[in-house]
Amino acid sequence: MSNYKQMTEEDLSYIASFMDRDRLLWKDEINEEYSHDELAFERSYPDLVARVISAEEVSKLLAYANKEHIAVTPRGAGTGLVGAAVAVEKGLMIDTTLMNHILELDEENLTLTTEPGVLLMELKAYVEERGFFYPPDPGEKSATIGGNISTNAGGMTAVKYGVTRDFVRGLEVVLADGTILELGGKVVKNSSGYDIKNMIVGSEGTLAFITKAILRLVPLPKKNVSLLIPFPTLEKAIGTVPLIIKSKSVPTAVEFMEREVILDAEEYLGKKFPDNQADAYLLLKFDGNSTDEINAYYEDVAQICLAQGALDILIADTEERSTPVWKSRGAFLEAIKAGTTMMDEVDVVVPRNRVNEFVEYVHNLRKEIGIRLKSFGHAGDGNLHVYILRDDLPEDKWNEFLNLAMDKMYAKAKELKGQVSGEHGIGLVKRPYLKESLPIESLEIMRGVKKAFDPNNILNPHKVCQM
Amino acid sequence: MEILVCIKQVPGSNKVEVDPVTGVLKRSGADAKMNPYDLYALETGLRLKEKYGGNLSVITMGPPQAKAVIREAFAMGADRGAIITDRKFGGADVLATSYTLSQGIRKFGKFDLIICGLQTTDGDTAQVGPEVSEQLDIPCVSNVRDIKDADDKNLTVDMEMSEDIEKVKISFPCLITVQKDINEPRLPSYKKAKATAQREILEFTLKDMEDTDEKHYGLSGSPTQVQRIFPPNHEKSQETLTGTGETLAGTIYAILKQKKFVA
Numbered sequence: 001m002s003n004y005k006q007m008t009e010e011d012l013s014y015i016a017s018f019m020d021r022d023r024l025l026w027k028d029e030i031n032e033e034y035s036h037d038e039l040a041f042e043r044s045y046p047d048l049v050a051r052v053i054s055a056e057e058v059s060k061l062l063a064y065a066n067k068e069h070i071a072v073t074p075r076g077a078g079t080g081l082v083g084a085a086v087a088v089e090k091g092l093m094i095d096t097t098l099m100n101h102i103l104e105l106d107e108e109n110l111t112l113t114t115e116p117g118v119l120l121m122e123l124k125a126y127v128e129e130r131g132f133f134y135p136p137d138p139g140e141k142s143a144t145i146g147g148n149i150s151t152n153a154g155g156m157t158a159v160k161y162g163v164t165r166d167f168v169r170g171l172e173v174v175l176a177d178g179t180i181l182e183l184g185g186k187v188v189k190n191s192s193g194y195d196i197k198n199m200i201v202g203s204e205g206t207l208a209f210i211t212k213a214i215l216r217l218v219p220l221p222k223k224n225v226s227l228l229i230p231f232p233t234l235e236k237a238i239g240t241v242p243l244i245i246k247s248k249s250v251p252t253a254v255e256f257m258e259r260e261v262i263l264d265a266e267e268y269l270g271k272k273f274p275d276n277q278a279d280a281y282l283l284l285k286f287d288g289n290s291t292d293e294i295n296a297y298y299e300d301v302a303q304i305c306l307a308q309g310a311l312d313i314l315i316a317d318t319e320e321r322s323t324p325v326w327k328s329r330g331a332f333l334e335a336i337k338a339g340t341t342m343m344d345e346v347d348v349v350v351p352r353n354r355v356n357e358f359v360e361y362v363h364n365l366r367k368e369i370g371i372r373l374k375s376f377g378h379a380g381d382g383n384l385h386v387y388i389l390r391d392d393l394p395e396d397k398w399n400e401f402l403n404l405a406m407d408k409m410y411a412k413a414k415e416l417k418g419q420v421s422g423e424h425g426i427g428l429v430k431r432p433y434l435k436e437s438l439p440i441e442s443l444e445i446m447r448g449v450k451k452a453f454d455p456n457n458i459l460n461p462h463k464v465c466q467m
Numbered sequence: 468m469e470i471l472v473c474i475k476q477v478p479g480s481n482k483v484e485v486d487p488v489t490g491v492l493k494r495s496g497a498d499a500k501m502n503p504y505d506l507y508a509l510e511t512g513l514r515l516k517e518k519y520g521g522n523l524s525v526i527t528m529g530p531p532q533a534k535a536v537i538r539e540a541f542a543m544g545a546d547r548g549a550i551i552t553d554r555k556f557g558g559a560d561v562l563a564t565s566y567t568l569s570q571g572i573r574k575f576g577k578f579d580l581i582i583c584g585l586q587t588t589d590g591d592t593a594q595v596g597p598e599v600s601e602q603l604d605i606p607c608v609s610n611v612r613d614i615k616d617a618d619d620k621n622l623t624v625d626m627e628m629s630e631d632i633e634k635v636k637i638s639f640p641c642l643i644t645v646q647k648d649i650n651e652p653r654l655p656s657y658k659k660a661k662a663t664a665q666r667e668i669l670e671f672t673l674k675d676m677e678d679t680d681e682k683h684y685g686l687s688g689s690p691t692q693v694q695r696i697f698p699p700n701h702e703k704s705q706e707t708l709t710g711t712g713e714t715l716a717g718t719i720y721a722i723l724k725q726k727k728f729v730a
Binding site for chain 2: 227228271272273274275302306312313314315316317318320321324325
């Protein structure tokens with residue numbers, strides 16, 4: 001029996017006294033998509049969805065929920081993969097997608113101030129049109145920036161630029177009791193006490209509700225060149241990655257992909273990939289201010305790859321050449337999903353010099369367990385995405401194989417001194433693996449932090465460190 | 468099959484800017500690339516060569532730095548390359564350009580098939596290909612969307628018309644212009660680029676041509692007088708359809724059919 005209040009008509013009419021009724025979705029008015037996130041197998045409808053437009057509204061909602069002990073689940077675009085935006089205790093869901101305004105581009109401080117519901121693709125396009133660059137680059141560009149901050153999203157450029165946390169300068173958040181608080185700011189340095197802002201980043205809506213973010217920008221590199229490198233085998237491709245990292249070249253992305261995932265993407269997009277000669281590929285990107293500068297960067301890498309058995313190095317040096325390649329890469333998740341009945345994923349991260357060991361382990365696991373696994377990922381930063389596909393398996397077999405595959409992969413990642421999640425977060429479904437991987441003391445500190453922020457435990461309960 | 472592909476170097480950015488005062492296209496010499504439409508022409512030629520054998524040559528017209536696009540074509544798999552370059556060819560309109568190209572092609576060799584991209588991203592006329600065929604007195608099919616078949620003497624292609632698709636059999640020697648989306652162009656190869664770095668690029672100037680009369684080339688051979696160049700208005704239209712799911716499905720299907728997204 002839940003100890004949270006299930007919302008009533010009275011709660012609705014109180015909330016409707018300070019929010020437009022047409023931005024409130026009550027019970028049957030709630031669309032199916034609000035019951036799940038992208039992976040979709042954890043489902044629960046909230047009682048009420050509030051489509052907020054300001055921090056003041058969020059403040060009033062949280063103050064009320066805190067008083068009435070109503071569970072609150074934050075939701076952006078619903079593109080999460082670990083069930084963090086599933087309203088397991090029903091209650092109130094706060095949808096940020098109407099808070100979708102870019103508030104200020106500060107060219108003197110190189111910052112962008114934005115509301116949380118702006119989509120990553122809109123944000124990137126906005127700054128790039130103005131000569132700036134927001135580097136974090138998760139595959140899912142239709143995620144909201146609030147969601148990216150809440151999971152500390154990484155993406156393809158992490159190998160050179162880092163992850164979302166490295167680009168959050170300041171946050172405006174609403175605490176569980178409704179207090180609106182500003183954390184950090186436009187300052188470049190900050191040694192002023194504990195870094196609360198960085199605790200919020202990656203906390204998946206369990207500590208506070210993000211209503212504004214100040215993001216760090218960098219000047220937009222003038223040119224970029226992508227290299228698509230075919231290898232005869234996955235082992236040779238992935239074995240080359242540690243050598244590329246060691247060579248001190250600074251690619252902005254090092255991705256690996258296998259032929260069968262590329263074929264999935266071709267079918268999903270209805271568009272051919274520009275090459276089909278090999279079973280495995282590395283995809284590298286370099287940026288800089290001129291083609292000559294970039295050519296000099298990648299010359300060494302090209303030689304390393306050829307020495308390791310690369311069949312060739314294919315050069316995507318213009319927009320029309322690189323777009324089809326990266327578009328395919330961006331569609332991998334959706335393409336794999338379209339090719340099966342159900343799937344689950346592993347988002348482990350291992351030290352970069354062990355990435356080949358992990359990929360080869362997964363490659364062999366397919367045969368060992370007899371389940372379809374597909375993988376791709378950010379080889380350059382050690383973050384791999386492995387998808388376990390259900391296909392026609394009956395429920396019991398699927399659960400058995402899935403658990404076995406998960407247990408084995410997480411155990412292997414731990415053996416390699418890796419972590420449970422590189423960028424998708426823990427949410428609801430990865431909690432058992434987090435519990436396995438972290439020392440009890442770490443989890444206790446996390447729970448203490450949660451209690452300090454949210455003593456009544458109304459913010460996204462049962463997520464992350466709450467087992 | 469002896470194949471020739473005509474290629475052009477164009478500004479590197481797809482957003483071509485026009486100087487609002489002088490009305491002249493702003494070109495930055497440092498940032499240039501192969502005309503994106505020519506990538507499809509080159510890919511079409513390479514696939515034909517791979518299937519039927521023969522050689523693939525490329526030709527371009529432009530300042531000496533335009534040799535870069537020939538090197539790029541070598542890295543994609545072209546066998547021979549030539550550049551038509553002379554200050555006297557500068558300022559050419561469509562007529563003078565196609566005449567100059569046809570003179571260069573005659574000098575370069577005998578070809579069964581000449582392939583051009585549909586148009587360029589800077590000039591955008593889509594007329595140079597067909598006019599080259601006229602100057603060479605060979606048949607032309609433009610707007611080719613698929614190559615259906617080929618033998619020693621003929622090529623069978625699908626030509627996209629405004630209302631329908633016409634299947635055309637055309638005998639060699641001939642010229643075709645190909646649409647974007649006829650294929651997915653391959654990427655240039657680092658290994659091929661290294662292997663062809665020293666390969667000779669032929670250069671043709673006015674004195675190499677059959678017709679050396681300056682009046683037929685460049686500005687003096689161009690009857691077109693450009694009065695003003697201005698950026699086009701980008702008109703985006705948005706339509707909202709309302710109705711039941713059933714009627715909307717029918718309406719959307721009709722629109723998709725009209726726009727040829729479905730057959």
